[in-house]
Amino acid sequence: MSLPHPETDQITLPNVLAALGDDTRLAIIGCLARCDASGGLVCGQFSGLTSKTNLTYHVAKLREAGVINVRPEGTKRRVTLRRDDLDQRFPGFLDSVIATAIDLPAVETTMRELASATEPGSA
Amino acid sequence: MSLPHPETDQITLPNVLAALGDDTRLAIIGCLARCDASGGLVCGQFSGLTSKTNLTYHVAKLREAGVINVRPEGTKRRVTLRRDDLDQRFPGFLDSVIATAIDLPAVETTMRELASATEPGSA
DNA sequence: TATCTAGTTCAATGGATATTGAACTAGTGC
DNA sequence: GCACTAGTTCAATATCCATTGAACTAGATA
Numbered sequence: 001m002s003l004p005h006p007e008t009d010q011i012t013l014p015n016v017l018a019a020l021g022d023d024t025r026l027a028i029i030g031c032l033a034r035c036d037a038s039g040g041l042v043c044g045q046f047s048g049l050t051s052k053t054n055l056t057y058h059v060a061k062l063r064e065a066g067v068i069n070v071r072p073e074g075t076k077r078r079v080t081l082r083r084d085d086l087d088q089r090f091p092g093f094l095d096s097v098i099a100t101a102i103d104l105p106a107v108e109t110t111m112r113e114l115a116s117a118t119e120p121g122s123a
Numbered sequence: 124m125s126l127p128h129p130e131t132d133q134i135t136l137p138n139v140l141a142a143l144g145d146d147t148r149l150a151i152i153g154c155l156a157r158c159d160a161s162g163g164l165v166c167g168q169f170s171g172l173t174s175k176t177n178l179t180y181h182v183a184k185l186r187e188a189g190v191i192n193v194r195p196e197g198t199k200r201r202v203t204l205r206r207d208d209l210d211q212r213f214p215g216f217l218d219s220v221i222a223t224a225i226d227l228p229a230v231e232t233t234m235r236e237l238a239s240a241t242e243p244g245s246a
Numbered sequence: 247t248a249t250c251t252a253g254t255t256c257a258a259t260g261g262a263t264a265t266t267g268a269a270c271t272a273g274t275g276c
Numbered sequence: 277g278c279a280c281t282a283g284t285t286c287a288a289t290a291t292c293c294a295t296t297g298a299a300c301t302a303g304a305t306a
Contacts, residue, residue, distance in 0.1 A: 013223040014146055021141035022264085044282065054265055056284060061263095075273045075282045090223055096216035100136040145294085167252065177295055179254060184293095198252045198303045 003063060003070050008085040011066035016090070019065035020097060023106065024050055025058050030107035031114075032068065032081045033098040040080035041114075042073070048110045126186060126193050131208040134189035139213070142188035143220060146229065147173055148181050153230035154237075155191065155204045156221040163203035164237075165196070171233045 020026055027049050032041060043055055050058070059079060062068045066085065071078045086094040101107065143149055150172050158164060166178055173181070182202060185191045189208065194201045209217040224230065 013220065013227075014144065014149055017140055017149065017220075018144035021137070021144035023137055024264085026137055026140065042282085050264095051266070052283070053267075053285090057264075059283095072272095075280095077283070090219055092215045093219035096213050096219060097136065097140075100213055104136075147294085165252085173294090174296070175253070176255090176297075180294075183254095195302090198250095200253070 002072055005063060005069060006066040008066075008088060011082075011085060011089050013090060015065045016067060016086070016093075019062050019067050022058070022061075024054070025062055026101050027104055027106035027110065028058065028062065028079075029067065029081070029098070030101035030104050031110050032079060033102050034107070034111055035114075036081050036083070040078050042076040042078055044076065045114055046110065048113045049106060125195055128186060128192060129189040131189075131211060134205075134208060134212050136213060138188040139190060139209070139216075142185050142190050145181070145184075146227075147177070148185055149224050150227055150229035150233065151181060151185065151202075152190065152204070152221070153224040153227050154233050155202065156225050157230065157234055158237075159204050159206070163201050165199040165201055167199065168237055169233065171236045172229060 020029065028046055031046060035041060043059055044052075046055055046059075049055065059068070059070060059077070063070050066082060069080045069082050071080070081094070083094060143152065151169055154169060155164060166175075166182055169178055169182075172178065182191070182193060182200070186193050189205060192203045192205050194203075204217070206217060
């Protein structure tokens with residue numbers, strides 16, 4: 001872990017709520033919720049949501065609040081949800097947020113783009 | 124209901140999260156969670172949290188997001204949590220937030236003030 | 247009617263937050 | 277070494293948000 005992440009017990013509800021109270025960041029969480037089982041996503045895969053610079057900003061916000069984990073992987077950054085940590089800290093919270101966030105319009109759109117980008121013949 | 128409140132199905136997760144992502148408002152929710160069974164609270168009872176003007180502002184934010192109900196009662200405004208509506212819309216969400224919000228320092232302090240203000244002999 | 251209480255409205259302010267573009271850095275592969 | 281990719285940093289801006297104080301309104305009470 002080369003980037004600073006808060007310890008589990010440093011994660012606070014006000015910070016997490018503030019981090020999630022933004023459309024772009026909520027969409028990022030929605031996308032992650034949909035494909036976290038497959039090992040998360042890298043920043044570039046959220047490019048449909050906003051600019052590259054702005055993504056760096058929002059991903060950092062989520063990381064600093066303790067909502068996601070960001071792991072360098074070559075020139076990329078692999079982003080995953082801190083499910084276990086959040087469940088431990090605020091039981092039931094993440095699941096209830098995800099249940100709604102997973103169906104947000106911005107998430108639907110991004111996932112569609114992501115799917116078509118990995119279709120055979122598009123590479 | 125003389126003040127505008129969103130219908131249950133108009134309540135959105137981004138709005139609710141943004142409304143709760145503020146220390147003052149989270150403290151209001153914590154206080155309400157503690158004594159909602161006893162019929163809610165009136166604005167003035169949150170006076171330990173911030174100024175009167177600022178309370179009007181934050182209470183309006185929570186109301187507009189659909190988190191609380193505000194009912195005129197003489198010159199006062201009775202504030203209650205929209206538990207049923209939120210449970211219907213985002214199952215489990217409110218409970219998980221309350222579990223943590225109820226123990227916030229600002230809530231503890233406010234509840235102590237509230238308790239001492241209703242002690243026999245203080246009226 | 248006069249006064250008090252509880253809360254609102256409004257305009258102004260300060261501070262935080264989101265967004266942008268240009269320049270930059272760290273890996274990867276030729 | 278060179279070019280490419282992925283993401284960062286920085287400074288600037290634009291916007292939104294929380295906070296304040298003064299003046300105000302509605303209802304209760306004497």
